[in-house]
Amino acid sequence: xxxxxxxxxxxxxxxxxxxxxxxxxxxDNDNNTISDNPLLQDIKDDPSKIEAMTIQQLxxxxxxxxxxxxxxxxxxxxxxxxxxxxxxxxxxxxLADKQDPSSNSDKRIYMMMETKSxxxxxxxxxxxxxxxxxxxxxxxxxxxxxxxxxVDVNAKMVAxxxxxxxxxxxxxxxxxxxxxxSDVDSxxxxxxxxxTLPVNLSEPxxxxxxxxxxxxxxxxxxxxxxxxxxxxxxxxVKILSWNVNGLRALLKLEGFSAMELAKQENFDVxxxxxxxxQEKDVESIKQSLxxxxxxxxxxxxxxxxxxxxxxxxxxxKPLSVRYGLGISDxxxxxxxxxxxxxxxxxxxxxxxxxxxxxxxLTYRITEWDPSLSNYIKELEKSxxxxxxxxxxxxxxxxDIYNPAGNRRSAGFTIEERQSFSTNxxxxxxxxxxxxxxxxxxxxxxxxxxxxxxKGWRLDYFLVSDAIADDVHDSFILPDVxxxxxxxxxxxxxx
Numbered sequence: 001x002x003x004x005x006x007x008x009x010x011x012x013x014x015x016x017x018x019x020x021x022x023x024x025x026x027x028d029n030d031n032n033t034i035s036d037n038p039l040l041q042d043i044k045d046d047p048s049k050i051e052a053m054t055i056q057q058l059x060x061x062x063x064x065x066x067x068x069x070x071x072x073x074x075x076x077x078x079x080x081x082x083x084x085x086x087x088x089x090x091x092x093x094x095l096a097d098k099q100d101p102s103s104n105s106d107k108r109i110y111m112m113m114e115t116k117s118x119x120x121x122x123x124x125x126x127x128x129x130x131x132x133x134x135x136x137x138x139x140x141x142x143x144x145x146x147x148x149x150x151v152d153v154n155a156k157m158v159a160x161x162x163x164x165x166x167x168x169x170x171x172x173x174x175x176x177x178x179x180x181x182s183d184v185d186s187x188x189x190x191x192x193x194x195x196t197l198p199v200n201l202s203e204p205x206x207x208x209x210x211x212x213x214x215x216x217x218x219x220x221x222x223x224x225x226x227x228x229x230x231x232x233x234x235x236x237v238k239i240l241s242w243n244v245n246g247l248r249a250l251l252k253l254e255g256f257s258a259m260e261l262a263k264q265e266n267f268d269v270x271x272x273x274x275x276x277x278q279e280k281d282v283e284s285i286k287q288s289l290x291x292x293x294x295x296x297x298x299x300x301x302x303x304x305x306x307x308x309x310x311x312x313x314x315x316x317k318p319l320s321v322r323y324g325l326g327i328s329d330x331x332x333x334x335x336x337x338x339x340x341x342x343x344x345x346x347x348x349x350x351x352x353x354x355x356x357x358x359x360x361l362t363y364r365i366t367e368w369d370p371s372l373s374n375y376i377k378e379l380e381k382s383x384x385x386x387x388x389x390x391x392x393x394x395x396x397x398x399d400i401y402n403p404a405g406n407r408r409s410a411g412f413t414i415e416e417r418q419s420f421s422t423n424x425x426x427x428x429x430x431x432x433x434x435x436x437x438x439x440x441x442x443x444x445x446x447x448x449x450x451x452x453x454k455g456w457r458l459d460y461f462l463v464s465d466a467i468a469d470d471v472h473d474s475f476i477l478p479d480v481x482x483x484x485x486x487x488x489x490x491x492x493x494x
Contacts (some may be wrong), residue, residue, distance in 0.1 A: 040065060043084065050080055205478040209454060210441050211402040220442030220476060227473040227491070235494040236472060237316070237341075241271040241348065241388040243445075243459060243485035247309075248281065256482045262290055265477075265489065268316055269339075271348035273390045275300075275309035289313065297321045299334035308333040310348045310389065316341060325375045330368060338379070343494060344467065345379045349389035354410035361410070365419040373423035380428070384464040386492070387429065390445075390485065391460050393420045395431070398441055399457035411456060429462040432474035432490060442476045445485045461490040470494075 040061065043049045053061070058076040059069035065083050069076060208219040230236050240261075244250045251258070275298070277285065282298045289296060296313040312321075318339035324331030335350045352368055354361040376385045393416045394400040406412040425431065433442065443455025461474055473491040480486050 040084070043080075047081065047084060050077055050084075053077075203479070205443070208441055209401055209443075210398075211404065212397075213441070214398070216439045217398060217441055218439060220437065220440045220478070222475055222477065222479070225437065225440070226475045229491065230472055230493055237269065237492050237494060238265070238267045239269045239271065239346065239386070239388065239461075239490045239492070240265060240267045240477075240487050241273070241459060241461065241489070242480075242487040243273040243350070243390040243483060245274050245276075245483040245485065247272065247275040247277055247285065247311075249276075250482045253482050259290055261480065261487075262293070267489070269312060269314040269346065271337075271346070271388050272311040272313070273309075273348060273350035275311055276306050277309050278305050297323075297337050297339060299323045299337045301333045303332045308335055308350055310334060310337045310350050312337050312339045312346065312348050314339065318346075325371050327371055330371055336372070336375075340383075344384045344386050344464075344492075345376075346386045347376065347388065349387060349391070351389070351391045351393070353392045354413065354416060356410070358408070358410055358413065361413065361415060365415050369419045369423040373427055376429075377427060380464055384467040385429075386464075386467075386490070387424070387462040388460065388488070388490070390458055391420065392458055393417060394456045394458060395420050395425075395434075398439075399443075401443070401454040401456070411458060424462055428465045430465055430468040430471075432461045432463055432468070432471045433457075433476070433488070435468065436471070436474050443478070444476055444488055447484060459485060459488045461488060463490075463492075467492065 043053075043061070050058075055073050055076065058073065058080060061080055062069040062076060062083075065080070067079055067083055069079075071079075203221070203223070206219050206221045206223075208217065210217065229238075250256060270293070277298065277300050279300050282300065285298075286296055292315045293313050295315065295317050296311060297318075298309070298311045300309050301307040312318075318341055320340040322338040322340075323334075324336050333352075335352070337348045339346045349372065351372070352360055352364050354364050376387055379385050392411050394403075394406075394412050395417055397403040400406060400412055403412065407414070410416075442457060444457050444459040446455045461471075463471060470493045471490065472493050473489070475489045477487040477489065
């Protein structure tokens with residue numbers, strides 16, 4: 001979404017003139033505390049003036065306060081508001097990861113989570129917008145009582161991550177034709193950046209976030225729970241799957257790089273869902289693919305343009321490719337791509353959402369799910385099947401932050417969960433992440449309606465029971481941003 005120009009009233013213009021005067025005084029004085037700085041004191045007395053400030057005024061004010069003036073106007077406004085909130089509240093802290101001026105890497109601004117109770121231990125983090133824009137938020141954090149002791153958790157949390165620091169610590173251009181190297185660190189938050197913050201703030205997903213956690217549940221931590229790759233003598237394939245929520249929007253996101261993703265993960269196959277591409281877009285996307293991933297196959301919606309859509313991008317050439325389920329009633333929205341490889345079929349699937357008011361619930365559980373189930377069972381007659389994508393279903397209570405509050409929400413109705421069990425799990429398919437991590441809370445989707453890090457696990461790798469024991473690792477990449485979903489991965493020994 002493009003930024004909109006905002007017009008101000010005469011009173012705002014007068015406020016801007018006053019701010020300019022204060023700015024000149026601040027520059028002359030070179031002060032960086034509110035009590036000594038006329039500009040900061042002025043906007044502290046009337047915080048509404050911040051919105052009327054120009055970008056230049058905001059940047060000058062932030063420099064005066066010793067804060068790096070990075071980002072668009074809304075990020076500058078949020079950073080200044082957060083700084084003032086810190087001063088006003090006294091004991092509150094501004095958890096901004098200040099940038100090293102000698103470094104070329106963009107650093108993230110991390111935020112504090114809303115701490116609720118000892119049992120919840122909930123930490124809210126960055127939430128992502130449907131158009132791949134990083135939103136900003138603020139919450140008040142109260143003191144936490146732990147075993148009779150009072151722990152000061154600090155009061156204001158600040159802006160979420162800047163767009164510029166997306167999925168890598170450095171800037172890379174999107175989809176450049178360069179060879180992806182595998183000899184790199186597999187973490188997206190650079191060690192240098194991560195070391196400047198407490199682990200729970202730089203990696204918020206490592207805090208258990210669940211409304212009513214059960215005994216023994218723990219938070220997913222990819223740093224410690226991901227398994228090392230098999231030995232050199234073991235043949236394996238590595239597959240990633242990601243609901244990108246609009247591929248063109250993702251590729252336009254400054255700081256995101258498909259090249260960086262390929263470097264970090266060195267995947268063999270990438271499955272995409274909700275690409276939202278039209279047929280006319282596919283050729284230009286294919287022309288810009290990273291070297292080594294020339295095999296790509298795209299299914300687009302024909303009935304609603306710029307809707308749904310799936311893809312498989314591979315450096316291994318498949319034996320054959322199919323689109324859809326072979327049923328016209330289901331195949332107009334581009335929801336399935338099937339690629340046949342030597343020892344398995346791979347499906348990239350985007351299961352229909354039951355929608356607002358559950359308007360598509362009946363279609364989903366009585367038509368779509370059974371048809372997909374029958375399709376993969378037919379494929380299984382010749383070789384094993386790997387089914388991956390966004391299933392739009394949190395199967396169990398461990399898979400959703402607030403199960404009690406979502407009993408009749410699309411994605412967690414009893415009907416959808418039973419259908420998931422009946423048509424897939426009871427039909428001989430294994431939820432690889434849950435098999436590997438039976439008591440681990442790990443989410444793959446964070447909706448704007450539900451708040452930061454209050455997530456759902458909607459994305460899965462399901463495999464035929466015949467190859468379930470060959471799964472070496474099934475993992476989540478919660479540190480990769482750019483969509484309201486994060487990627488998931490599978491390592492299968494061949």
